[in-house]
Amino acid sequence: MSILDTVKKLFGFTPAEPPAAAERPAEVAKRTEPVPVIPKPAPSGPPPAAPRRDQLIRFVINKLRAYQNEPETAPVGLRLVIFCPTPEEEELYRVVLWTNQPGKFQRELNRLLADNYIVLPKNWRFDYALFADEWPATTYRESNLGLLVEDQSKPDATPLLARIVTLVGQTEQAEYLLDSSRKGTFCIGRGHTAQTNSGRVRTNDIVILNDDDAGFDPDKGAGNGAVSRAHATIRYDSGQKQYALLVDPGGLPASGNKTKIMHPDNTIERADIAGMGYPLQHGDQIELGGEVVLLFELR
CATH class of the missing domain: 3.30.2300 (THUMP fold)
Incomplete structure (x- = not known):
């Protein structure tokens, strides 16, 4: 360092340091802007x-x-x-x-x-x-x-016969024969057919008459309207060798109960669980909609 520079420094005449280069806006933005998070696409299709x-x-x-x-x-x-x-x-x-x-x-x-x-x-x-x-x-x-x-019981080719007799309400026939050797499922509902949620047309085997069906009697069928078009099903269980009642969606209202089984010992069973089979015994009375009553008998 020269004598002149030493004197300038002694009396405070040192040159100011050059200003730092200003940050360019793009660089600031690049440093401060958060990295966007790209969400993962939601899985589609059926579960594994x-x-x-x-x-x-x-x-x-x-x-x-x-x-x-x-x-x-x-x-x-x-x-x-x-x-x-x-x-x-x-x-x-x-x-x-x-x-x-x-x-x-x-x-x-x-x-x-x-x-x-x-x-x-x-x-x-x-x-x-x-x-x-x-x-x-x-x-x-x-x-x-x-x-x-x-089950472990021996096979039995003898069919189990039963019948349904109308006690209260009006059905197309006064009684219906259930023959397990010919058919295992018997649908109960108002009218001859009903359309299911899947679009399939269901045919009722035990028909509760509509008010516009031929032969409808307003006195006998006064309570028929309380029965749904797809109300219940009687199924034969070949393993248990027994008929059982299953309540379909039409017989399961959001509130209250529309289907009961009244046993010969005067006990009453509420049939209000979807998909459950309620075993039927000789002499049971099936109440539909609180109005129509069907008698189940073994032959």
Whole structure:
């Protein structure tokens, strides 16, 4: 440093430092602007097979809890019935059931049943049915799942006959024969047909007359309007060899109860759980809509 520079510095004549270069707006924006978060697209399509498989196995276990610790009365066969309204649903359930690996689903189900103390015979039978229209005969039903249980009783080819007799209200026939060898499902409703939520046309076997049907009597059929077009179904359970009443959506109003079973011992059973089969015994009276009464008799 020269003598002149030393003197200038001594008396405070040092040159000011050059100003820092101003930040360009683009650089400031680049540093302060938050990085946008791009949301992940929501998954679409049917849920994966694993949760459906867990749901299916839980359904079977829950319906077979009556056989816990009772291997001597355990079923000899199970048939799963699954409602699949679309081809996509059907394909999903084929994956759920491991249809490309025969026997795998039955082995897994057998293992989990045993974990819950439900032990089936060594060579118990298993199969399944996927359908898109009318429900086949089942022992249990819940949502889109059904289960047919085969017990250990010997096969009996003798049909179980029953009849329905109208006590209160007006039906198309005074009585209806139920023949298990010809048919296993008998629909009850007002009018000859009804359209279901899926668009399928349901045909009633036990017809409560509409006020515009031929032969309708305003006096006899005064309470017929309380019965829904798709009110209930009587099904024959080949495994239990018994008829049972199932209440359809039309017989399950949002409030109150529209379906009852009055037993010969004067007890009354409210039939108000969807998908549940209520066993019928000789002499039961079935009340529909609080107005129409049908008598069930075994022949």
